[in-house]
Amino acid sequence: NAGVTQTPKFQVLKTGQSMTLQCAQDMNHEYMSWYRQDPGMGLRLIHYSVGAGITDQGEVPNGYNVSRSTTEDFPLRLLSAAPSQTSVYFCASRLGKRGSSPLHFGNGTRLTVT
Amino acid sequence: DAKTTQPPSMDCAEGRAANLPCNHSTISGNEYVYWYRQIHSQGPQYIIHGLKNNETNEMASLIITEDRKSSTLILPHATLRDTAVYYCIVRVDTNAGKSTFGDGTTLTVKP
Numbered sequence: 001n002a003g004v005t006q007t008p009k010f011q012v013l014k015t016g017q018s019m020t021l022q023c024a025q026d027m028n029h030e031y032m033s034w035y036r037q038d039p040g041m042g043l044r045l046i047h048y049s050v051g052a053g054i055t056d057q058g059e060v061p062n063g064y065n066v067s068r069s070t071t072e073d074f075p076l077r078l079l080s081a082a083p084s085q086t087s088v089y090f091c092a093s094r095l096g097k098r099g100s101s102p103l104h105f106g107n108g109t110r111l112t113v114t
Numbered sequence: 115d116a117k118t119t120q121p122p123s124m125d126c127a128e129g130r131a132a133n134l135p136c137n138h139s140t141i142s143g144n145e146y147v148y149w150y151r152q153i154h155s156q157g158p159q160y161i162i163h164g165l166k167n168n169e170t171n172e173m174a175s176l177i178i179t180e181d182r183k184s185s186t187l188i189l190p191h192a193t194l195r196d197t198a199v200y201y202c203i204v205r206v207d208t209n210a211g212k213s214t215f216g217d218g219t220t221l222t223v224k225p
Contacts, residue, residue, distance in 0.1 A: 004157075031209065042201065043158070043215040050210050058212065090157050096209040100146050100165070103213055105157030 002026050006091050006106035013081040013113045021076040021109050023091030029104070030096025032074040036060065036087040037108075043090060049074055050096055081113045118202045123220045126196075132189040134219050136202030139183040144207045147178060149187045151198040152218070158201065161187065165207075192223045 007022045025032065033048035035058075045058030049068040063085060065077040074093075078085060089109045095101035119137040126132040138147065146165050150158040162169055162176045164185070169176045175188040189196055201218040205211045 033212075035215070042199075042217040045212060045214060048210075048212060056210070059214070088155060092157075092213075100163060100207060102148060102160035102163060103150070103158070104160070107157050108155065110155075 004091055004093055004104050004106035006089075006109050008109060009107070010110050011112070013078075013111065015082060015113060017081050018077070018079050019081065021078075021089055021091075021111070023074045023076070023106060024072050025074075025091075025093040025104070026072065027093065027095075027104065028071060029093035030071065032068065032091065032093045033058070033103075034064070034066065034074070034076045035090045035092065036085075037090065038087050046076065046089075081111075083113045085111065086113045087111060117214075118204060118216055120200075120202055120216060120219045122217065123222070125222050125224055126189075126192045128194060128223050128225050129191055132192040132196065132221055132223070134187040134189075134200050134202075134221060135184065136186070137184045138202070138204045141182050141204050142206065145204045146207060147176065147182075147185050148203045148205060148213065149174070149176065150201045150203065150215075151196075152201070153195075153198040158215075161200075192221075194223050194225065197221060197223045 004025045034046040035043040047066040049055045091106045092103040148163040149161040152158045164176045177186045199218040
């Protein structure tokens with residue numbers, strides 16, 4: 001039972017490069033979301049999706065794009081990486097229809113932008 | 115979503131109960147209280163949640179005050195492996211309910 005799988009685990013980018021962080025879940029969860037966590041801080045919501053074809057912005061969406069073409073996958077795209085985007089990125093999912101469902105988190109992608 | 119307030123840090127002796135408080139004075143009637151913890155830099159792990167009644171599972175107990183404006187997470191017999199950052203979150207009971215994380219409480223269990 002894989003749960004939420006994030007790839008890659010580590011990534012180093014140069015300023016201006018683009019990349020996509022992958023997130024996949026095998027629990028048939030409708031709701032998926034991306035968070036970033038800076039050192040010593042809590043998690044901040046970047047984008048979320050309540051189902052295939054539906055996405056919305058969280059607290060810190062600037063510099064990131066998302067799409068949700070399938071229930072299983074929710075990739076996060078950095079179009080032009082900046083040093084301020086150096087962080088640990090977590091993907092999380094939960095059942096959508098039932099309100100009282102907890103989030104399941106992946107193990108994170110550690111991104112460094114130089 | 116309602117905001118929560120937690121103390122930044124707490125200590126607990128190994129084997130004793132750890133009681134972690136959380137204030138959520140603006141909570142709405144359809145918002146659940148959730149607790150998660152994050153060990154080192156791993157992804158947060160779900161612990162427990164509740165709406166009005168107290169809840170207990172194999173990991174912890176959750177005590178919610180009658181007015182629902184605060185709650186306490188209880189780890190009955192803390193171990194060194196319970197050292198982590200604990201997050202209290204309130205989330206509306208809808209499909210689009212977002213989970214907003216604060217800075218949490220860093221619990222240090224000492225031998």
